[in-house]
Amino acid sequence: MRYTPQRRGGSKASFIQAVLLMVFLIIGLIGYNVLKRGVFTSGLNSFINMDVRNFRPLESIKEEQKEALKKVFGGFWVHRTEREDSYIVKNDFLELRDNGIIWQVIHWLVSYPCGDTGSYYHIRYAYLNPYGIAADGKSVVCEVRTIRQVYVNGIDTCFGPSQVDELWMTRKEDSLLVMNRKRYEPYRGKLSDFFPEGMIDLVDRIEFKDCRSGLDLAKIIEENLYECYRSDESTRNCDTAVAGKNLIGYFKTAFIDEIFSSIPYFPKLPDSIVIPIIIKYDGSAELGLSKSKRAQADHFKARILNRIEKWPFPRCDAANSRVFVYTAHLPEP
Numbered sequence: 001m002r003y004t005p006q007r008r009g010g011s012k013a014s015f016i017q018a019v020l021l022m023v024f025l026i027i028g029l030i031g032y033n034v035l036k037r038g039v040f041t042s043g044l045n046s047f048i049n050m051d052v053r054n055f056r057p058l059e060s061i062k063e064e065q066k067e068a069l070k071k072v073f074g075g076f077w078v079h080r081t082e083r084e085d086s087y088i089v090k091n092d093f094l095e096l097r098d099n100g101i102i103w104q105v106i107h108w109l110v111s112y113p114c115g116d117t118g119s120y121y122h123i124r125y126a127y128l129n130p131y132g133i134a135a136d137g138k139s140v141v142c143e144v145r146t147i148r149q150v151y152v153n154g155i156d157t158c159f160g161p162s163q164v165d166e167l168w169m170t171r172k173e174d175s176l177l178v179m180n181r182k183r184y185e186p187y188r189g190k191l192s193d194f195f196p197e198g199m200i201d202l203v204d205r206i207e208f209k210d211c212r213s214g215l216d217l218a219k220i221i222e223e224n225l226y227e228c229y230r231s232d233e234s235t236r237n238c239d240t241a242v243a244g245k246n247l248i249g250y251f252k253t254a255f256i257d258e259i260f261s262s263i264p265y266f267p268k269l270p271d272s273i274v275i276p277i278i279i280k281y282d283g284s285a286e287l288g289l290s291k292s293k294r295a296q297a298d299h300f301k302a303r304i305l306n307r308i309e310k311w312p313f314p315r316c317d318a319a320n321s322r323v324f325v326y327t328a329h330l331p332e333p
Contacts, residue, residue: 059133061140069130069140073170074098076194077177077184081253085245087111088221088253093195094184096177102126102144105199110221110250113314114228120217121152121196122160125203131167136333139171139178150202151211153220157202158211180260181331218254218307225250226312229283234315242314243279243324251311256304256328273301273328275308283313288323304328 061069079092088110095103103125110118126146134141144167149160170179177184187194202208225246276288287294287305297305308326 061130061132066130070096070100070128071098072172073128073177075177076187076191078187079182079184081257083253085248086253087113087249090253092182092184093187094177094179095194096128100128102128103195103200105195107196108217108221110224112224112228114231116224116228118221118224119154120220121150121199122217123150123152123199123202125149128168128170130170134169139169142168142170144168148203150205150208151217152199152202157208159208160211181257181333182260218258221250221254222311226283229312229314232314242316243277243326246311246313247277247308247326247328251308252328255307257331259300259303260331269300269330269333272330273304275305275326275328276323277308277326278323279313279316281316283315285309285311285313 074096077094077096079090079094081088081090081092088108090109091107093105093107097103104123106122106124108118108120108122110120112118124146125148126144129143131141131143133139143165146160146162146164146166148162149164151158151160168180170177172178173183175186177186278286278288280286285308287309289305294305
């Protein structure tokens with residue numbers, strides 16, 4: 001005969017409910033702190049933080065279509081960023097094979113205001129798999145897994161995070177390949193000269209250490225700019241030309257243009273973002289926004305606002321400090 005215990009009063013049940021509630025609160029707090037520290041891969045972290053109202057359903061594609069799209073996207077592609085108003089020249093060399101394998105070398109050449117020059121490389125070995133048709137009806141959202149990546153900062157070489165998952169927006173546009181708002185042209189030269197010499201081989205080296213929490217090239221540029229400006233003791237009237245020269249010449253190319261690489265499924269974005277900025281005498285920046293306006297910014301704009309507050313500027317004459325309105329034009333979709 002099985003023994004059945006008698007039911008006790010509601011105090012024990014209330015105690016258990018309180019314990020469970022406390023456990024859920026602790027789990028939620030841990031989850032929040034994980035997100036805040038950015039432990040997840042860039043794609044997942046952006047997806048979790050993305051504004052849900054901007055999400056668009058994907059139209060799935062069949063397996064045979066996926067293989068056909070890999071062949072359509074395949075080839076040797078080059079994307080160059082070299083504008084008169086920018087002090088950063090970027091050359092992006094992308095080999096996309098018919099089986100979805102990606103080999104990529106990105107070279108950044110930066111001219112700093114103090115006369116120094118920075119040369120940085122990002123080498124990526126990855127795999128692309130088409131996932132679905134985007135809401136615009138012409139772009140393909142592709143799953144991309146970075147298997148291994150290497151960063152070269154001068155003589156310092158290190159491995160970046162491996163097995164990183166992201167989603168890339170991809171399509172063919174006439175003879176161009178458009179990926180994450182970057183327009184790649186077909187490479188016309190000798191294939192033996194496509195990648196910078198010796199860079200691809202770095203992926204297979206074993207003596208390199210892991211980069212400290214990944215390598216943020218925009219952060220390196222920001223830190224070097226800070227040192228350049230701090231070494232210049234002179235102050236100036238920070239007019240529109242001075243502020244715009246820094247924002248367009250460095251910030252836009254180093255940060256805004258690159259931010260799309262970590263957005264998973266591309267919310268609906270405006271053509272430009274207007275940001276009022278006050279540049280202080282010590283070269284720091286302050287946003288000319290009220291708390292209510294700041295709170296209304298979506299996740300994408302908030303990332304730009306948070307970063308621009310930390311961006312270095314030349315020292316300014318305190319008597320002439322005023323609000324400068326910067327219009328950040330986003331890359332064409």
